[in-house]
Amino acid sequence: MTDVVVRQMSFSTDRSLLLLTVDWRAAARPGQFAMLKVGDWPVVPRPFSICAQDREAGTTSFLIRRRGLLWDQLLRLQPGATVQIKGPLGNGFPELPAPLLVGGGCGVAPLLFVAATRPVAGFYAGVASAAEQAFLAPLLPAGTVVTVKPQFVTDAFLASRSAGPVFACGPSSMLRVLANRYRGGPIWVSLEERMACGEGLCKGCPVRRREGSVALVCSDGPVFPEGEVSWTWQD
Amino acid sequence: MTDVVVRQMSFSTDRSLLLLTVDWRAAARPGQFAMLKVGDWPVVPRPFSICAQDREAGTTSFLIRRRGLLWDQLLRLQPGATVQIKGPLGNGFPELPAPLLVGGGCGVAPLLFVAATRPVAGFYAGVASAAEQAFLAPLLPAGTVVTVKPQFVTDAFLASRSAGPVFACGPSSMLRVLANRYRGGPIWVSLEERMACGEGLCKGCPVRRREGSVALVCSDGPVFPEGEVSWTWQD
C-alpha cells in the first residue's frame, strides 16, 4: 500500500455519502478500483471504484457510502491526513465510444469516470434520497436522469426505450433486472464481491461463469460481459 | 471513560517526551493518576500520573515518555482531537508540608504536581538526556537539582545529605537504592505496575506488603510508605 494525502472531503447533507479526494496520480481506466485503508485498523483494506481523476491537480476521487468499520475511521480524517492505497486494480470498462450508463447507489461512481472520458448516449442514476441527489447533481453530466427511492432506476431506463451498449453498476438485484429485461444491446456489468487482496491472490471474490468455471471479481473483473456471468452458484 | 479535548501537545526536541494538556478539570491530588486511551485502539487504557492542573484554564497535563502502542496513537493527535480519560484514580501523596522530592524519568511527573501545591525542601530529578533536561527545565521549580544519564539522581540526592520526609517516584531500581541507603526520614514511594482497570477491579496490579498480604497499586496506592512494600514476591 502507498501513503497518500487527503486533499478534500465533502459530505452529503445527510452525511450518507462522502466524496474523498486524495493526492494520487496513478493512471487509471474507468471501471478500475483501488483498495483503501485508514490507519492501522481495520487491518483489511476495502475496494472503492475510482470516480474521478484530475490529471493536472494530480488527484483521484472516490465516492463512499456510509457503512461499517471503515466509515468510522473516515470520519476521523481531515484534509492533510494520510490514507493507504493500492491500485489501480481490475480490468475496467471496454473502450466503447458512446455507452449508455445505468448506476444504482455507489454504482454511479465508476460511471462518473466513464462519462468524464467520453461522450455517453445516456446516464441513468438511482439514488437513495433527495440529499444524495443534491450532492451528486454537480458531478453528473447534463441530461442525466436521476431517480430517487422508492423509484427504480431500471424502470426509468427501460421506459426510455434506449438502445445500444450498456455499462451498469449497482446492487446485484438491479443488475439482474437489466440482464433479464434489457434487449437493446450488450451489457457490461461491474460486480461487487467482498475483497481482501484486490489482485487475484486470495481467491476470496469468486463469480461463477455460465460455462462453470470460477472467475475472480478483482482480477478478471470487476467488469464482465453480462452473458458470461452466472447469477447463481451451483456445485 | 470520558471524552476530553486535547488543548496542547509539546514534544522534547528528541521527541522522547510529550507534555499533553487536555481540557479536564477533575479535582486531583498530587500522586493521583488517570487512565488514558486514544481512539478505539489499543483497547486497554494506560495509567499516567497527573503532572499539572490549571484550575482557571480547566486543564490537566500529563508527561508521557515515548513507548509502545499508545505512543503511535498519540503521534497522530492534534490539538482539538479527543482522547478518553478515566480518573482521577489512586490515593496520592500524603499532605506533608515540605517534602524532599526525588524523581527519575517520568517519575518527575507526579512530583511536579506536588511542587505546584506546596513549598518543597528539595527537588532532585534524573533525566535521560540533555534534550529532556531542556524540555523539563521550565517546568521544574527554581533550585531543582537535575542529573543527566549516566549520572544517578540517587547519588546526587544522597550526596546532598538532606534530611526529612521523601516522596519518590521512578524506576524500581531507583526506589530500592533510596530505600536501602536513605536514613534521613520516612520515604513514600509511588509505584508502577501494569494496569488495566485502574480502580481495584481486575487485581492486575499487585504489590506484596512486608507482612505478606497483597495490595493493589491502583487502588491501595500508587503511593505507599516504603516500609510497607516488599520488593520481592514469595509464595
Place this chain on the structure above:
Amino acid sequence: MAGLTVAVAGLDVVSPVIIPAGPGGFGTELRERYDLTALGAFTAKTITPHARIGNPPPRLVDTGFGLINSIGLQNPGIVAFLDTVYPTLLPFPTHLFLSIAGETVNEFEDMARTLAGVEGFDLLELNLSCPNVEASCGVIGANPQAVHDVVVAVRRAFPDRPVAAKLPFEVPDVAGVVRACEQAGVDVLALFNCPHAARFDVATGKPFLARVTGGFSGPALKPLTLAKILAVRSLTHLPIIGMGGAWTADDVLEFRCAGADLVGMGLHTLQDPAEVCTIAHEFATGSS
C-alpha cells in the same frame, strides 16, 4: 433498539448484558461507584476454599486488541469472603451470581453446601476452567467425567438455585462435556473462560508475564468465540451465557445470533463499567 429482557433458568433478566466473573472484582467497588440496576446480572470474582494471593506480577500484558491476564484467582477464601465482603454487597442492585473454584470434587461440594445456606444471590457458577492456576480447577472443564462428578456433587449440596458451568475455551471433546453438563443437572452454560495466550518482549527475549502464559480476552476473540458458541448451540438447549470479545451493543446482538442468551462483557467492564451499564440500559429500556 427494541427492549430485550430474557428469562434464563427461571430468572427474569432485565438485559442480556452481564458482568462475568473476575473483571468486575467482588462487587463492592462497582456497587458503590456505578448504577448497576440495568445489568442483567453481576458475577463476583471466583472464590476458592482458602485464600489465594494470586500470581506474581507482571500479571497483565496488552496485545492492542485485547489483554492477557494472569491473576491466578487472588481472593480471600470463602470464609473471609462471606464474613467481610459479602455483607457489603447486599441487597445487590441486580441479579448476583457467585463463582467458585475447587481443586477436587469435595472442595466444590463443600463450598456449594456452605453457599446453599447463604441468602441473597441468584446463581452459582462453577469455574471449571481458570487458565491461570496449575491445580485441577484449571482443567476439570475439559474432561467430561470430571465435569459430571463435580456437577453431581454440587447439585446434591446446592439443590434450590440454578447452577452454571463455566467451560474452558479449548475443550477437546465439546460434545462430551456438554452432555455431561446436561446429564449432571447444569442449568446454564457459561462459554467461555479465557484461552491461553502469551507475549514476549523482543528486547529481552523473555515473556511479559511472570507465569509466561495467561488468559486472553477482548475484541480480538469475538470471531473465535462466536464459532464455538454456535457449535455448542447445535448440541444443546441449555441457556448460554456467551463471553469472550463482546464490546458493543451490536456485539451483544451478534452473540445472540450465534446462540447465546446472555452476554458477558469482561474487558469492557474493566476499562469502563459505566459504559457497560449504559449498554445494558439500552437493552433494558429499548432506547439507544
Place this chain on the structure above:
Amino acid sequence: MAGLTVAVAGLDVVSPVIIPAGPGGFGTELRERYDLTALGAFTAKTITPHARIGNPPPRLVDTGFGLINSIGLQNPGIVAFLDTVYPTLLPFPTHLFLSIAGETVNEFEDMARTLAGVEGFDLLELNLSCPNVEASCGVIGANPQAVHDVVVAVRRAFPDRPVAAKLPFEVPDVAGVVRACEQAGVDVLALFNCPHAARFDVATGKPFLARVTGGFSGPALKPLTLAKILAVRSLTHLPIIGMGGAWTADDVLEFRCAGADLVGMGLHTLQDPAEVCTIAHEFATGSS
C-alpha cells in the same frame, strides 16, 4: 536490526519471513509484480488431486483486527497445476514450497509420488488442517494415527526433499500429533492453519459467510498462536514455521522468542505483498 538467516531442514533461508500457503495464491502474479528474492520462502496455495471450484461466496468477512476466509481450496488440481501454472513459476526467485491436501492416505501418497518426479521446488508441505473443507483433509491433523499414516506414506513416495506438516490450530492431543510427526519422519512443523471463526450480520441474524464459519487470521490471533507455539517448542526439536498473526518485523522476532524458526505472514501478504518483501529484506540484509 542484525541480519538473520536461518538453516531449516537443510535449506539455507535468507530471511525468517516466508509467505504461507494460500494468501499469496499460486505465485504467478506475485512473481511478476514483486521482488521476492529476500523472502525466506514462498508457499504456493494448496493443490488437491482434482480441481476444486471452492466455496460459494461470500468467502470473506472482516473482523476489524483480522479476516475470516472460506475459500475452500479453490485450485485447478495437481495435473492442471503442473501443466499450466507450475512452468510459469520456474525458476522461482526464492525457495519454493508446494502444499498438497488429499482426503485419504492414498491421495496424499499419489500426489507425493507425482511431485517426487518434479524439479524446481524445495519442500513439500502437507496441509492436514484446512478449516474450510468438509472432507477429511480438514481434520487429519488432529488425529495422531492419521497424521502418522499420511506422513509415512508420503515419506516413502517422496524421499529426497524435506516434508512439512501443517497442523490445525485446535488439536486435542498436541503431544500425540507432534510425536506422530517426529516418528513418521516430518522435517518441519508448520504451525498453524487458521482456527474456526464466524461473524453474523445483526441486521438479518444470518452469518456473513455462505458456509457460516471460516478460518480466522490476522493480528488478533498472535497472542494465542504464540502460546501454542511455545507449547509445541517444549515438546520437540523439529524446526517450526510459525504463523497466525504475524504482521510486523517485531512480530517476527516475537514468534522466534516463542520458538519459531521461520515465520509466515499470511494476511499481511494478502493486503500488501511489497511490505512483506521489505520486512523480509530487513532481516536478510540486517538493515532497517
